[in-house]
Amino acid sequence: MENKLNNELILENINKKYDDESLVLKDINLKLPKSTRLSVLGPSGSGKTTLLRLIAGLENPDSGNILFDGQQMNSYPAHKRNFGMMFQEFALFPHLNVFDNIAFGLKMKGLNKDRIKFRVSEMLLMTGLDGFSQRHIDELSGGERQRVALARTLAPSPDLIMLDEPLSSLDKVLRKRLLIELTKIISKLSITTIFVTHDHEEAFATGDIVIIMKQGVIEQKGTPEQLIQTPKNQWVKDFLGV
Ligand SMILES: Nc1ncnc2c1ncn2[C@@H]1O[C@H](COP(=O)(O)OP(=O)(O)OP(=O)(O)O)[C@@H](O)[C@H]1O
Numbered sequence: 001m002e003n004k005l006n007n008e009l010i011l012e013n014i015n016k017k018y019d020d021e022s023l024v025l026k027d028i029n030l031k032l033p034k035s036t037r038l039s040v041l042g043p044s045g046s047g048k049t050t051l052l053r054l055i056a057g058l059e060n061p062d063s064g065n066i067l068f069d070g071q072q073m074n075s076y077p078a079h080k081r082n083f084g085m086m087f088q089e090f091a092l093f094p095h096l097n098v099f100d101n102i103a104f105g106l107k108m109k110g111l112n113k114d115r116i117k118f119r120v121s122e123m124l125l126m127t128g129l130d131g132f133s134q135r136h137i138d139e140l141s142g143g144e145r146q147r148v149a150l151a152r153t154l155a156p157s158p159d160l161i162m163l164d165e166p167l168s169s170l171d172k173v174l175r176k177r178l179l180i181e182l183t184k185i186i187s188k189l190s191i192t193t194i195f196v197t198h199d200h201e202e203a204f205a206t207g208d209i210v211i212i213m214k215q216g217v218i219e220q221k222g223t224p225e226q227l228i229q230t231p232k233n234q235w236v237k238d239f240l241g242v
């Protein structure tokens, strides 16, 4: 049988420090088969964003390997990894309209005008933003902005997407609704998704597998059920409030 793309993400013995400070990530090992939905949960400063930035190629590990689909990624610059990242504050371009925001990554890839138009329309439909293409970013609600950010992340057909606290700037009611919408959109895709949050309800709602980070280490890894039923120690228990 043909050897198909396995799109597996492997982190091996990853260590990371900034400047001469102490280690921010300590011996991280993680294996994510294709289409895994991973939630990364942990208190502020535990290294969640750093972990994503390393996978994305925005930072380099001090030691250890990052492999994707069997390929060593360490020396690949961010734009060659074909990974999508959505940040907390969305980082949309305020001077561009919805269409141009979503088209951004496609233009960078060098797609022609017709293909860009087609793909942006697909993304607008998928995220329920049909009819919004000419709107400016400052004419959108928080929830609509979030969907534009998601559409922009998904447009270039990434092999893996990472969402860093994508809901944290929104109020509680909207958060809940958008979490449902976001999960619905993502569950239709068969790509690996890494979702960072410090809210365990969100982590459990979005992840098949959850890792709990504490001071740069993976304190526990498991399904939501495993974590709730058999928290490893008192710290995990307290953190999850179980
Ligand atoms: N660019 C940087 N330079 C120096 N130290 C940094 C830098 N970015 C993060 N750190 C430090 O690394 C540690 C981990 O930070 P990180 O942003 O990964 O945590 P986090 O889990 O994402 O936290 P939060 O939930 O607050 O977003 C923190 O102690 C932080 O102060």
Ligand SMILES: [Mg+2]
Residues within 6 Å of the ligand: 048, 049, 050, 164
């Ligand atoms: Mg963070």
